[in-house]
Amino acid sequence: MNSALRSPKTDRFVSVSEMKHFCDGWLLDGQYRRLSENTTNTRRNLMSKFVWWLQDTGVEQCGADDIKRFLLYVATGHTDPIGRWGNGYLKRAGRIIL
Numbered sequence: 001m002n003s004a005l006r007s008p009k010t011d012r013f014v015s016v017s018e019m020k021h022f023c024d025g026w027l028l029d030g031q032y033r034r035l036s037e038n039t040t041n042t043r044r045n046l047m048s049k050f051v052w053w054l055q056d057t058g059v060e061q062c063g064a065d066d067i068k069r070f071l072l073y074v075a076t077g078h079t080d081p082i083g084r085w086g087n088g089y090l091k092r093a094g095r096i097i098l
Contacts, residue, residue: 013061016054023047049074049085056086 014022027047030040053070054062077084 013063015061019062020051
């Protein structure tokens with residue numbers, strides 16, 4: 001990769017337990033800002049799936065590329081023989097709306 005195009009932040013990693021903590025903080029922030037219940041539930045579901053994916057793929061230190069791989073999985077996980085999220089019935093393309 002062209003080093004001139006890389007952000008120094010992309011080389012930083014956090015543990016999965018730290019990532020869980022950041023996810024909880026993001027959810028708390030939304031509740032504090034009184035986002036709608038639907039938005040909060042969507043965020044909670046997304047973060048739950050993200051943490052599941054980190055654990056399922058064996059990621060121990062999460063970086064920017066892992067987040068990109070997760071978003072790719074959301075879009076293509078339906079092609080996995082065991083289905084998206086380990087559920088053989090989830091065989092349709094997915095997307096995330098933030």
